[in-house]
Amino acid sequence: MDPDSFTTESPPLTSTPLDLGTERLNCANPDTMTERWEDPNKPAFMTVLLRFFGNIFVDCFRAIFE
Helix, strand or coil: CCHHHCCCCCCCCCCCCCCCCCCCCCCCCHHHCCCCCCCCCCCCHHHHHHHHHHHHHHHHHHHHHC
16 A cells, blocks of 8 residues: 555645644643633622522511501
8 A cells, every 4th residue: 555545634724713722731820721700799698698588578578568
């Protein structure tokens, strides 16, 4: 068999915008690889819980006394 007789696929005509894993990960500093996005307007879990039960209490209070 002649090695030149094998057919190979031609490269795609369009370039892919994605990096297909050719970069190595920096395992020494994984925190610097991605940004940490924290929403300053996001309330704490206890705040959400107190608001939820507070709204239930207010709804029951209004239903009884109106």
